[in-house]
Amino acid sequence: MNTETMQSGVEFSLNENQKMITQMIKDFGEQHIKPKMMEWDESQEFPVDVFKKLGELGLMGVLVPESYGGSGFSYAEYVTVVSEISKIDGSIGLSVAAHNSLCTGHILQFGSEEQKQKYLAKLATAEHIGAWGLTEPNTGSDSGNMRTTAVLDGDEWVLNGTKNFITHAISGDIVVVIVRTGEVGDSHGMSAFIVERGTAGFSGGKKENKLGMRASETAELVFDDCRIPKENMLGKEGEGFIQAMKVLDGGRISIASLGLGIAKGAYEAALAYSKERHQFNKPISSFQGISFKLAEMATKVEAAELLIFKSAHLKDSGQKVTEVSAKAKYYASEIAVEVSTDAVQIFGGYGYTKDFPAEKYYRDSKLCTIGEGTSEIQKLVIARELLN
Ligand SMILES: Cc1cc2nc3c(=O)[nH]c(=O)nc-3n(C[C@H](O)[C@H](O)[C@H](O)COP(=O)(O)OP(=O)(O)OC[C@H]3O[C@@H](n4cnc5c(N)ncnc54)[C@H](O)[C@@H]3O)c2cc1C
Secondary structure, eight states: OOOOBOTTOOBSSOOHHHHHHHHHHHHHIIIIITTTHHHHHHHTOOOHHHHHHHHHTTOSSTTSOGGGTSOOOOHHHHHHHHHHHHHHOHHHHHHHHIIIIIIIHHHHHHOOHHHHHHHHHHHHTTSSOEEEEOOBTTBSTTGGGOOOEEEEETTEEEEEEEEEEEETTTTOSEEEEEEESSOTTOTTSEEEEEEETTOTTEEEEEEOOOSSOTTSOEEEEEEEEEEEEGGGEESSTTOHHHHHHHHHHHHHHHHHHHHHHHHHHHHHHHHHHHHHOEETTEEGGGSHHHHHHHHHHHHHHHHHHHHHHHHHHHHHTTOOOHHHHHHHHHHHHHHHHHHHHHHHHHHGGGGGSTTSTHHHHHHHHGGGGTTTSOHHHHHHHHHHHHHO
16 A cells, blocks of 8 residues: 555555554464464364453454553554454454454443443453344344344343344353344334343354354354343333444444455465466466456455545544445455455465465355345445435
């Protein structure tokens, strides 16, 4: 990237914090992620200890103000955290993103002072791992049609139902869950609650066996007459779905950064390999068919980065980001799949094996076009904003 500044004030060069974070993650990745990541991928192990260590580095409470025990960074630094980790391992990137922007982000945005004091510091240091449950088996894109319920009984809410595809559903210590407290079809008929691990009637369910992102735990959350105190509601009754949509506005920047990191990792690996691999007595990078692919990959990566930088800049300056963050999420996710597919092609047969990094980027990238709103839903959001 060059060092120009856009008229809007967006800096194209990395600030000192971003440079420090990039180096810190690079060093951390060499020591704690790279040596084990293929093992975790094979066995679908969710490496909890790695998240505890990331917590010690301040990377599990990136956006949490220092007064609540976090790092107090802005979205600019947050994008660097998620993309640099995802450049090494998308699974770890996905879990860091879900913990920071979904669970912790929801409590940060909508929690009462008491809830923030109680939960944020432990989430920011990763003493507690966070999960966030919106999706249900029959309601994904149409999440507002959810069927899990909470009914008030005296001073307690009683939760019943199942959420699925939830990141950290088994290992999470603190779960923010959005459930129905009113009529089906009423966007004000849902509320958000904090549920602590160990609460009777609350358990993790079936763990998914996935194509990619295999070291990030994805499972069911099961509520069976789960009683939680009244004060665990986030905000007011009926605000849960609207809160969730606002959390997802920021979440889109997370998943866009995840896609960006995967695309960058795949591109850089393919670029290096194309210079080393010789066929017909020449490096394969000297063939126009390969160099044009690299040119396209580099252009896509930079365009995605610019959309993400713009989203982060607008978010940091308190402006509405619904449209631009949907564009960033849509574009970065799609190009993550395209760039990692081209990377496999550049690696040839070796790209199809687990001895080289291309196949993992390829498998991990596909989640980006699905999680936190599919590409089709992003286009729906963008179109709605354009036509409004
Ligand atoms: C690894 C992983 C981690 C996840 N983590 C979490 C988490 O932590 N918390 C959480 O709550 N959820 C999580 N999810 C769920 C994720 O957000 C949903 O999978 C996603 O929103 C899509 O929902 P669905 O899978 O039910 O697909 P569906 O909604 O059934 O969609 C199926 C297809 O139909 C298309 N479609 C649906 N509606 C429309 C429409 N109106 N117009 C055009 N096309 C449409 C979709 O784009 C898609 O192609 C996770 C999922 C995965 C795979």
